[in-house]
Amino acid sequence: MKQNADAKPPGPRKTYHHGDLRKVLLDAARAEIAAHGAQGLSMASLARRAGVAQSASYRHFTDREDLLAAVATDGFERFTEVLLEAASDGDDVTALKRMAVAYLVFGEKNVELYRLMFASGLVPGAASDSALKHAATASFQPLLDRVRASDPAASYLSAHVKWGQLHGLVMLKADGFIHGPVEALMDAVFF
Template sequence: MRKPTTENPDKRDAYHHGDLRRTLLEAARNEISANGAQSLSLASLARRAGVAQSAPYRHFADRDELLAGVATHEFEAFTEALLAAAAAGPEAGAVKRICAAYLCFGEENVQLYRLMFASGLVAGAPKESELLKAALASFRPLLDRVSDTSPRRARAAANAIWAQLHGFVMLKADGLLTEPSEELLEGLMI
């Protein structure tokens, strides 16, 4: 039987990490939230996780794949927030509640929102990727609740609402809008 070493008990545990992928995704999310995606490197994440610099490459081919993993998770959380808002009251007010949840998510997660919507990750994602599926799914709660006579017109209406919301989030993030979200919601053309 081997005796446990007391010299550096964390060294062996750090190398054989329990769920390194999840740990790296969470560390990346925290780094992006605090400093933006541009500051993220796999080497710094490895240091934070207490693993060898090569360890993240067992789970992510490169930095972009890690960013796509974070964005996928955030799109899933975003969709859950929109669906919860829609279900929080009568169907008649669902679009307004979705819009409020959208603004809240964007304001509370500015850097993650930028990763999701302004980084080019989604535009460059392969058709069958989890990222693209998650991004498209985040549009469904709004699209499903915009009523109109034709699917094409409903999509156009949902796109117009989405564009307004996206503009509000980005303009607030850049300090060009200072009005509270409640006021912005009153001005939405829905």
């Protein structure tokens, strides 16, 4: 079939298509959570922030809770990477302390994400085979491994106590009860 030389090329598309809308929505959700916390996030506000129709977000997330679980899962995965990097960046003797400082810094820099991960009730309510539950469990493993490496007789409970100390410091700082750097408290409280 011969093409007409005078034919005009098709006009611009009338709809907008994101290359990776799931990523765009997650990025928009992280930005919204960082700025205002998770409590105010809605699928409608997320769609507006991403520049898409509200119905487009439901192609990737069944509802708001599914979206928040995805953000928290990503947060736990990043958190685990931070802890593992801190533990491996030096000698084994100070690995636990470096990991503890990395924990505190992550919590301070990502307060609202941290709240979503640890204080929202998402993890306790997640299915045992969910990505969120797996990511949350995996984030505890580096701390458990380092506690046991520094004291082979240490128990699972010992690691939870250290975790509780770190979590408490992050939350006290976030809620304005501790002023100044929480890392300065490490020697007095944690070790």
